[in-house]
Amino acid sequence: MADFKPVGKVSCEPKSIKLPESVELFGNLKNGKRFAIDIGCSLTKIAYYSTTKHKQSAQSQRRKSSNSKLSVTNSIGAECQTRESPVCSQNWDKNNISGNYVRPINSGEGFDNQTEFSHESTSQKCSQKSCEVEQMSRLHFIKFQTKYIENCLDFIENHIVGNKELVKGNTIKVTGGGVCKYAGCIKEKLGVLVDTEDEICCLIKGTNFLLRNVAKEAFSYQQNGNPEYVFQSVDSDFHPYLLVNIGSGVSIIKVTDEDRYERIGGLSIGGATFSGLGSLLTSAKDYDDLLELAENGDYRKVDVLVRDLIENDYAVTSISGDLIAASFGKINFTNGESSQKKFSEADIARSLLFTVLNSIGQVASLYATMHNVNKVYFGGYFLRNNPLNMEVLSRSVNYWGDNKIRALFLRHEGYLGTVGAFLKGAEHWQKESSIYGGSKYFSSDGVGSSNQSSVNCNDDQFSVCPLLLDPETYCPDTEDLTKDEEAREYWLQCFEETVEKFAKKAVESQPGNPSAASRAESFKEKFLVRLREWKTNPKIHGALSVRSILDSIELFLHEFDFPDPYLKQKELENENAISLFAEHIRKIDELDSETRLRKLIMYLLAGNMFDWGAKEVAALLETNNFGFDEALEKIPQRPWLIDSLDEWIKRLEGPPHKCATVFVDNSGLDIILGILPFIRELLRRGTEVILCSNSAPALNDVIHRELLVVLDRIKCICPIIREAEETGRLIAMESGQTGPCLDLRRLKKSLCEEMTRRQVDLVVIEGMGRSVHTNLNTFFKCESLKVAVIKNRWLARRLGGTMFCILCQYRNGST
Structure with a gap:
């Protein structure tokens, strides 16, 4: 597997998000090894399911009989350390960690290795009467370059399937444009039957599920806003909306209900346009290099602006002088020779990115106006949750939509189809288990009649404190570390000095767990990367404050299975x-x-x-x-x-x-x-x-x-x-x-x-x-x-x- 490389940078990845307990569709899968595949032109994505055990405080007479929960985790190898769930190799653990520090206690008093608990019950009492064992279920995501599809299948065989004989003849759900090309390879390599699911159907199913069940899944973005990221509350009434899925090309889908949708248009200018032209015009080796170039470029040195054409009469035309009049307009031919060499690669990359995204934003706004829809969700792995991408799309939609259309983004934007395919599989496995309840691949207690949409989301809804004197101007943070350089330098250095202790104490909180040390080390690496990013660009992850730093620590803690070190x-x-x-x-x-x-x-x-x-x-x-x-x-x-x-x-x-x-x-x-x-x-x-x-x-x-x-x-x-x-x-x-x-x-x-x-x-x-x-x-x-x-x-x-x-x-x- 020397040629295999995971795709994307850790800093651009979405974070772990816990789904509500009441999503009963997954309850029957807690002992199963289930997965689904989405094969795109450039990327192949896998969603697979695992469970972990954690100790928590609880009151026996108030606790529920089942305390199984589901998290959605992107991971280039999420930790899945249970008897039934496979142990992923260390190469896949680097994007999944957290940490904290804790008062010294006798190691024998701590929580023992999670794998020693039986899976017969998801809510077992501990030796302390105020404690119980919580089983947390997780849906993990992995991505590969499609050209390495055989290495992808090796990963599935070695780390998810385990013994191929045990799954021989089982059916897996596969979606995406590459299904037909690679279906035979999947059957041969894994010994499973391939059930193809419609790509758009899976996109919508995955999007609806995430919007309905995952807090902080959708958000709007405004550069230099306060805050820059405004998260949308989980809401049962989010229809209608447009889903603009940006892959190699662009698909635009109008969604009016859970199962009512229509592909109303598309665009051939998409991710492949940016990558293809970028490879011709610059020396960038891949998308991430090209995006990094664009982040450091200045499109105004390449594009012709309105002010370049009309010097002082903008008021007459009612057009801002800062608008782009002609993309790449300053690159021309002189004496039959290209003048490209006069322009930096960074400026060219930024102009190219703006050309692609502005085109997508304009077309999306026009379709939204035509169909009387005021919400546009952008999906697809092309965006990477990158602030520059989101800012350009937001501005484009605001401009062409006359500020009447909201541009919204999704934290798991690149895995919508993968989630949808997995949900399709979960429905199939639910029916199957009702017949074969004793199968070793399923929990024997079966699944109730509830489906994925019958979720009580009230507990996941948020609101502004009704007693704030001025809720419109309220900002919780006392210090804005994006503006206060002295405070920023102090707090980032302060947290950097304590990261080793965070990692050490995280390990101490799980004595006897063989994966704790490696997960804590990965936490330390990831948190240090985040601190370095903040030092370089304080706004890279939105508004920076002591609160956001502390929240990141807790987020990484849960992300890497240190849910409660204290x-x-x-x-x-x-x-x-x-x-x-x-x-x-x-x-x-x-x-x-x-x-x-x-x-x-x-x-x-x-x-x-x-x-x-x-x-x-x-x-x-x-x-x-x-x-x-x-x-x-x-x-x-x-x-x-x-x-x-x-x-x-x-x-x-x-x-x-x-x-x-x-x-x-x-x-x-x-x-x-x-x-x-x-x-x-x-x-x-x-x-x-x-x-x-x-x-x-x-x-x-x-x-x-x-x-x-x-x-x-x-x-x-x-x-x-x-x-x-x-x-x-x-x-x-x-x-x-x-x-x-x-x-x-x-x-x-x-x-x-x-x-x-x-x-x-x-x-x-x-x-x-x-x-x-x-x-x-x-x-x-x-x-x-x-x-x-x-x-x-x-x-x-x-x-x-x-x-x-x-x-x-x-x-x-x-x-």
Whole structure:
């Protein structure tokens, strides 16, 4: 396989995206080795299915009987380390990793090798009563150059099929323009039957599935926008739309429903035009080289602009002088000899790219106008999610569509047909398994009657916080690292210095797992590549902030099967904190009213010290000699950096709030000895409380399912909390966030509706990530309280304070 090379650059790849639990179509495939192939003129793409096991916190009486989930992962070798799923070679692991760091614990207390768990149940209880094993199912993608089709089939045979005799006579789904040419080769090499699926049908099926089920699948792009990437919420009503699939050529398809579509047009100028002419006009060896040339070129040195033809009378023509009047218009013939040598290859490549994309954008806009459609999704591997490609198409559609048509892009743009073919196969396997339920290739429990479109997407819908004072101008990030060079240099260097520890701690979180070290090493490599990209071009992946860097770490974590490195640590710290809770509350209740209210803020601050994401605090925690009392001693004397404590105490002398929404931070001492006594006081005053925690793991932050476990334990100790939960005055809800910061533009829709229904009049935000890195300057329509310890020396100095300085910011809603 010396000649085999995967296609494309890691930086251009889409990321792992978890699909909802309720997509039952895949439940029956958890023990199967299933795959589908999409053979194009240039690229061959494979979608294959695997499962992995992870430990998670859960409450046995609340958990579902099946906790199987599906992720969609692009990978040049996704990790698939289970007994039934094949182990991909190390050559294929480089695009699939994540990492974090964790407090030292006995390796015997950690989560053992995932492969040791039986596949008989997808929701098994662990030795700890608050834990269970979660099975995560994944659909992986691989791409090859079609000219290496035999090497592609070797990969399938060696890494997916395994023993060819076991699959002999089985049927696989294949789509794409190269099916007829290579069907015989597939049959001979793999010993399977080839079932050909219509290419356009698979494109639409895959697109509908991703749009309906995958959060952040579709987005619009605007260069220098704030934000540059605006993601479309998962919505059951996204029809009608045009799908413009850019491959070697271009197909334009109008989609009006799940199964109603029509190819209404196309264009011969597409990816092959760019690659073909590019190879003639430049020395670029492949598409990626050509695109890199274009990124560094200037089309204005090659193209004739309107201003070159009409000097000062643009107003008369109503045409902008910056518009391209003639592509390649400045290249001409002099004395019968080409003047191409006068122009740089980069300028030529950029002009060529603009010629192709502007043509596609114009034709797409005209078809959308003709058919009264206002959404155009661009698909096809040609785009690569590249910002330059997306910007040109967006501008072209906006111009020709008079800003009435939206240009939208897809994260898995290159795999639409592959997903569709796999879905076709899944439908076939579902029917097959109902007859051959005992087959070794299928789960014996079968599949229900639900099909892929009967998905409850409510939990995946997001909305803007209804209490923002000015939601139109709201930006969560305190610092814009694309503009602030000093801050950018500091934070990128800071994260680069910690990447080795991230990788090390990720490995420690999975003792006994033979693939953990290689996956962690790949995480380190990928994260360092991302940091270098940001240093070179801060805007390469959209707006850059501390939030986006932290989110990338968590994204890579999940992408490479380190879903929750802090799980065991959080469990241990929760147990310790719960054992201290009764005595802690007893001492609080002995205090007079004003002293108690002040102490509760101090306890909030002390709890917020326990943040494993803060480098200097993590060093303290690793000594195992840093507890709640030690944290209290670190709180500086007043006045604090931002100090509204007196105003807050005075406000509490007045009538109680109707309802408070509290965004919480860390597990352990933070949530149990800091937040819970604070909200207990609010409850005692007659205030209803919505406790909002992350939907997915990030560092040692408490997540929703863990918070439910903690509340069930605490209500056995505290009658006030028990009564409030039983009467509905205290509820725990998911925020929809998956990182250590807080973006109030993307809260769970159900949370926003509950905030409105309960008439929330107090918003409390705790923690440095949620109230300093983000939302420091955010104003609300109602009262707000932000509380955090600033645990970074550089940031503290920049804000005018010292290490461990305090944010205690109360606003009454009008200031």
